[in-house]
Amino acid sequence: MMGAVTVVDVAIGPKVGLLPLVSLGPAFAPLVGGWRRTAAIGAIALVLTAGLSVYNDLIGVARGYVSIASVAGVTGAGLVAVATRRRREAELASMRSIAEAAQRVLLKPVPRLAGQLRAAVCYMSAVAEARIGGDLYEVVAAPQGVRVIVGDVQGKGLEAVETAAVVLGAFREAALDEEDLPGLGRRLMRSADRQLEGEKFVTAILAEVRDREVSFLSFGHPAPLLLHGSGSVTLPEPSAYALPLGLGAHGPSEPEPFRAEFLPGDQLLLYTDGVTEARDADGRFYPLAERAHLLKERDPESALEALREDLLQHVGGPLQDDAAMLLLRYR
Structure with a gap:
């Protein structure tokens, strides 16, 4: 110059x-x-x-x-x-x-082995340069079975991180104490109602794997995806959805448990709506069920990475919402 x-x-x-x-x-x-x-x-x-x-x-x-x-x-x-x-x-x-x-405290790395299960997680924050945000996940190998939570906090930024910390702290403690999944759900509901202020809420799904069966509790969260060893895909859903965590003041709404077979060779994917609501340039949502074949990679981490790359390719740019995916499969 x-x-x-x-x-x-x-x-x-x-x-x-x-x-x-x-x-x-x-x-x-x-x-x-x-x-x-x-x-x-x-x-x-x-x-x-x-x-x-x-x-x-x-x-x-x-x-x-x-x-x-x-x-x-x-x-x-x-x-x-x-x-x-x-x-x-x-x-x-x-x-x-x-x-x-803060990331190591809030979103700890999930254990690669939990009982008879392999676990892998993929998290993408919508906030540039951020590693944590409004989505949450955890895997706990409890005496009653392997218990999992995946949730999506209303809002973004530091307030969403604070809300996620409240729910994760309650889950980590209750997952080891409660005898059954409905008891765990009630414990989380009480904790969220006491500690979440204003109109803050969390959609979440709880899962418990034991005896070749998986049980779910859904608090207004997207349906889980089950990829069977035969290659077929199912999206188990409850007969009625409960209110998200933190909205107990709007009326009692205890979720109904629902179950599905989870056999060796099957895979369970829990995710947040940042995955299924990701749009391409034409406004089309990401077809997660049609992309389930990408999870057939031998290594769970590689399977999630393939799904993540396909999701970003579908969007053609940065995500507009936080997105989390947690994959469980038998060893």
């Missing part, structure tokens, strides 16, 4: 007055470099400005001194900008480390 200004100024002479444009070099330097690079570019700009002032017979003229002063001033401002940028980068790095610590 400074070279182009110099060449044009030499070619056309001092009449146009391009000399102050040399300061564009040190003006843009702080965006991509440190203080050494900014200072070096500023020094080069000062040399060029002084040289062009001599070439254009501007030494001793106010216009020449103003040009040199403007380059020096922009260089000084650039050095201040570099210091400010470095300080903010350090603050951002500190905040990211705190966010990663």
Whole structure:
């Protein structure tokens, strides 16, 4: 940039007055470099400005001194900008480390092995650069069986993270204590009604796998997907859906358990509506049931990765909502 200004100024002479444009070099330097690079570019700009002032017979003229002063001033401002940028980068790095610590506490890695089951999870946040958001999941190997929750918090951002923490904390404690799945559901309902304020709510589905059978409780959540060893796909649903967690004040609504066979060779996918409500450029929803064949990869993590890539390809860009998928299969 400074070279182009110099060449044009030499070619056309001092009449146009391009000399102050040399300061564009040190003006843009702080965006991509440190203080050494900014200072070096500023020094080069000062040399060029002084040289062009001599070439254009501007030494001793106010216009020449103003040009040199403007380059020096922009260089000084650039050095201040570099210091400010470095300080903010350090603050951002500190905040990211705190966010990663929060992630490890809130959304712990699910156990790869839970009883006779293999588990894998995929989470995609709709917030740029975020690793946690409004979706939640957990797998607990309890004495009564393997218990799972997948949920979707109303809203986004930090408030959604706080609500997710409330529900996950209650589930992790109750999953080891309650004798049956309906008791676990009632415990979560009481905890959510006590701790969630205002109109906050969480759609969620609970699952319990034992004795080659899976039981569900749905709090207004999308139906689970069962991929059978034969290749057929079913979406078990309750006879009636209950209100989401946290809306107990609007009337009692205890969910009805529903069950399905879960045999060796079968796979169970629990997900949030960020998956099924993802739209392509023509506004068509993601056809999850039609893409269930992608889960036939031998490794559960690879199977979810294939499904994730297909989902992003369908959308053709970033997701507009958080999306979580949790896959269970027999070892």
